[in-house]
Amino acid sequence: MPTRLTDEPPAHLQLEESASFDRHIIHYIQRAAATGLYEIRGLGAKRRVPHFDDLVFLGASLSRYPLEGYREKCSSETVLGTRFAKRPVKLDIPITIAGMSFGALSANVKEALGRAATEMGTSTTTGDGGMTAEERRSSKTLVYQCLPSRYGFNPDDLRKADAIEVVIGQGAKPGGGGMLLGQKVSPRVAAMRTLPEGVDQRSASRHPDWTGPDDLAIKIKELREITDWQTPIYVKVGATRVFHDVKLAVHAGADVVVVDGMQGGTAATQWAFIEHVGIPSLAAVRQAVDALEDLNKKEEVQLIVSGGIRTGADVAKALALGADAVSIGQGVLVALGCNSNSYVQDGEQVSAAADYHKLGTAAGFCHHCQTGQCPVGVTTQDPILEQRLQPAVGARRVRNYLKTLNMELTMIARACGKQDVHHLEREDLVALTIEAAAIAGVPLAGTTWIPGRN
Amino acid sequence: MVSAMKEAVGRVAFDLKRQSVRDLNQFLHGDLSEVREVVVENPDGAHSLAVGVNAPVHVEICGHAGYYAAGMNKEATVQVRGNAGPGVAENMMSGHVEVGGFASGGAGASAHGGLLVIRGDAGLRCGISLKGADIVVGGDVGSFSAFMAQAGRMVVCGDAGDGLGDSLYEAVIYVRGKVRSLGADARLEPMKDEDHGAVRALLAAAGIAHSSAEFKRIASARALYHWNADANQTY
Numbered sequence A: 001m002p003t004r005l006t007d008e009p010p011a012h013l014q015l016e017e018s019a020s021f022d023r024h025i026i027h028y029i030q031r032a033a034a035t036g037l038y039e040i041r042g043l044g045a046k047r048r049v050p051h052f053d054d055l056v057f058l059g060a061s062l063s064r065y066p067l068e069g070y071r072e073k074c075s076s077e078t079v080l081g082t083r084f085a086k087r088p089v090k091l092d093i094p095i096t097i098a099g100m101s102f103g104a105l106s107a108n109v110k111e112a113l114g115r116a117a118t119e120m121g122t123s124t125t126t127g128d129g130g131m132t133a134e135e136r137r138s139s140k141t142l143v144y145q146c147l148p149s150r151y152g153f154n155p156d157d158l159r160k161a162d163a164i165e166v167v168i169g170q171g172a173k174p175g176g177g178g179m180l181l182g183q184k185v186s187p188r189v190a191a192m193r194t195l196p197e198g199v200d201q202r203s204a205s206r207h208p209d210w211t212g213p214d215d216l217a218i219k220i221k222e223l224r225e226i227t228d229w230q231t232p233i234y235v236k237v238g239a240t241r242v243f244h245d246v247k248l249a250v251h252a253g254a255d256v257v258v259v260d261g262m263q264g265g266t267a268a269t270q271w272a273f274i275e276h277v278g279i280p281s282l283a284a285v286r287q288a289v290d291a292l293e294d295l296n297k298k299e300e301v302q303l304i305v306s307g308g309i310r311t312g313a314d315v316a317k318a319l320a321l322g323a324d325a326v327s328i329g330q331g332v333l334v335a336l337g338c339n340s341n342s343y344v345q346d347g348e349q350v351s352a353a354a355d356y357h358k359l360g361t362a363a364g365f366c367h368h369c370q371t372g373q374c375p376v377g378v379t380t381q382d383p384i385l386e387q388r389l390q391p392a393v394g395a396r397r398v399r400n401y402l403k404t405l406n407m408e409l410t411m412i413a414r415a416c417g418k419q420d421v422h423h424l425e426r427e428d429l430v431a432l433t434i435e436a437a438a439i440a441g442v443p444l445a446g447t448t449w450i451p452g453r454n
Numbered sequence B: 001m002v003s004a005m006k007e008a009v010g011r012v013a014f015d016l017k018r019q020s021v022r023d024l025n026q027f028l029h030g031d032l033s034e035v036r037e038v039v040v041e042n043p044d045g046a047h048s049l050a051v052g053v054n055a056p057v058h059v060e061i062c063g064h065a066g067y068y069a070a071g072m073n074k075e076a077t078v079q080v081r082g083n084a085g086p087g088v089a090e091n092m093m094s095g096h097v098e099v100g101g102f103a104s105g106g107a108g109a110s111a112h113g114g115l116l117v118i119r120g121d122a123g124l125r126c127g128i129s130l131k132g133a134d135i136v137v138g139g140d141v142g143s144f145s146a147f148m149a150q151a152g153r154m155v156v157c158g159d160a161g162d163g164l165g166d167s168l169y170e171a172v173i174y175v176r177g178k179v180r181s182l183g184a185d186a187r188l189e190p191m192k193d194e195d196h197g198a199v200r201a202l203l204a205a206a207g208i209a210h211s212s213a214e215f216k217r218i219a220s221a222r223a224l225y226h227w228n229a230d231a232n233q234t235y
Helices: A023-035 A107-120 A133-138 A155-160 A187-193 A212-226 A242-252 A273-275 A283-296 A312-320 A330-336 A353-358 A389-415 A434-440 B021-028 B194-208
Strands: A056-057 A078-080 A089-091 A095-097 A123-125 A139-145 A164-169 A233-238 A256-260 A304-308 A325-328 A342-345 A349-350 A429-431 B004-009 B011-015 B036-040 B058-062 B077-080 B097-099 B115-118 B131-137 B152-157 B172-175 B186-189 B216-220
Touching: A023 A123, A023 A242, A056 A312, A078 A304, A089 A139, A089 A330, A095 A389, A107 A123, A107 A133, A107 A139, A107 A389, A107 B058, A107 B172, A123 A353, A139 A155, A139 A429, A155 A212, A155 B186, A212 A233, A212 A242, A212 B021, A233 A242, A242 A256, A283 A304, A283 A312, A283 A434, A283 B011, A312 A389, A312 A429, A325 B011, A330 A389, A342 B172, A429 A434, B011 B021, B172 B194
Parallel strands: A095 A123, A095 A325, A123 A139, A139 A164, A164 A233, A233 A256, A256 A304, A304 A325, B011 B036, B036 B058, B058 B077, B077 B097, B097 B115, B115 B131, B131 B152, B152 B172
Antiparallel strands: A056 A429, A078 A089, A342 A349, B004 B011, B172 B216, B186 B216
C-alpha cells in the first residue's frame, strides 16, 4: 500500500528545514526539473529589500516650526523639462503614472488612467506598443515612450506628445527587452505593433538606431529637431550603475532623468531577472541625486523616481531624498483592482475568487499578468475579461488613490514645516536600519552616524 | 524668419555654412504649400537633416549627411548626393529617400513605409526592426541586416554579411550576391512569380537594372514565433 500524503506531518517527526534549500527553493528546483523552462511572471521584486519603509521623517518640534496641517497652503506644483524644452510639463502633483503598454493593459485601463491623471493634473505615459487614441483623448498630459522595439512609434503621435521618454531600461529587468506572450497579442495589439497575431512578442533590448551615450546625444537632438525643441525629453534607466548612467543621460542632453528601481513592476519577465538584476529604488534615488549634484545640475535637470512607490510617505521620502517627482505603475494597478477579490460591474461588486483559483492563486498573491487572464480585467486583452474594468470606475479609483497620496505628501511636508513639497530635504529623514542609513546616506535614527560617510 | 533665397518659384536654398540645421528643419515643418524643392548646400555631414518632414516636398542634400538624415520622414522625397551616416530614414512612414553614396549602420531602422534606396553599400544592421518600408541597396549590406524585421521588403543587389535576417518576422529579403550567413530562423525559400514581380518593381522604382532571376528569397521559418524551451537557446 502506498504511503499516504498528508499536508500536516505527525508531530514526532524531525523536521529541520534547510535555510539554503527551504521549501521555496525545493519547489523552484522541482518546477525547473519538471518543465525545463524558467518562470515568467508579472509584478516586481517580491522579496524584501531596503526601502523607503526603513526611513522616518523628523517632524517639526522646537527646533523646526510646523505649518498648520489643515489651514496653511502647501504647494505640490511640479515642473518637469525646464532645461532645453520650450514647453515644459506643468503638473499639479509630483505623482505621475508610469509607462505601461496597451497590450499589457487593456484599452479600458489606458483610458481610465488618462482620465484619472487629467482630473488630478498629472501625466500618464504610453508603453511598448504605441499610443492609443483612447489614452491621447483622455490624457491632458501624455508622455510618449521611445522604446527599443519602436512598436507603433510614429511622427504623428510624437508631435502629439507632451513629453518624450527615451526608455533605456526598466527596473524590473534592466538589460532586458519587453515581453508580451502570445495570448495577449490580440488583433488590435498585433496591428499596432506590426506583428503577426498571437506571437510571443519578445522586444529588442537595444535601440535599433543608436548605441552608447554619444549616439544617444545625437538621437535626442534628432527628436528635438523633429518636435522643434518644444517637447521635454526624459531618459529612463533601470536602476543599476545609477551614478554613471544618470551622468551619461545628463551629458546626452536629457531634460529629465527617470530612474526605475528593482521593485518596479512588469507584465511579464523571467523570475530570476525580476528578483536578481537591478538595485532597490532607495539606493537608486540617492545615487541619482549624487550624480546630479556632482554635475551641479540638480536645479536644471529633474529627477523622477519609480519602482515600488506605494504611499504618500514613499512619495515624501523620495522627494526629500532629492527626486522632483515619482512615477507609479503597480500601485496604480492595485488601485484599479489588481489583487482585489472582486470587481465592480454597473455598481455591483462581483466576486473574482473563482477566476483567481483557476490561475492557481488567490487575491493578494496574484502575479499572473503574463497570462492575460486577469480576474479583474486590468492586465488583459480578453474581450470578456476587459469589460470587468469599466473606465469610469477605474478612473475614480485611481483619482482617489492619487488624491490620497498627495494629501499624505502635503501633510508630511507641513509637519516638517514646508510650504512646498519640493522643500522636503534629506535633513528631514533618518533611517531605522544601518543598511538604509548607508544606502540613503541619512543618519541612523538617534545617532549622527551615516555608515560609509562619517 | 528664413533668409533663404527664393531663386525661382517654389525653390528654396539653404546654405548650412551660413544657416543652421534648426533653421532648415523649422522651415521644413512650416507651410510648404508653395514650395516644390528645398536644396541644402554645404551639409558637411551635419546630423538630423530634413527630419520629421510631413509634406510632399523634394529635398536635395548636396553632399554628405550625418546621423538620421530624413528621420521619421512622411511623404517627402529626400535625396542625399553623398554618403549618409547612421539611421538614414529611420522610422520613415512614407515617401522616398535616396542615398547616392554609402549608408552607415541602421539604415532604414524601424521604417514603417516608403522606399529607401542606397546606391552604394549599407553598413551593419540595415533594415533592423523594419516595419513595412521597402529598402533597395545597390551594393552590399553589413552583418545583422534585417534583424527582427517585422514587415516590408529589402532588396540587396550585392552581398550580405553575417546573421542576415536574424529573428525575422514577416519581412522578406531578396539578395543577388552571396550571403555570408543567415541569422536564427531565417531561411532560403524558392522565388515565386510574385517574388519576381516584387523584385522587378522595386528595382524599377530604384532605377537599378538587374534581372529578378539573379535574386534569392530569404524569409522567416517562423520557428521562433512561440517561445520554445526545446530550442536549447539556439536563438
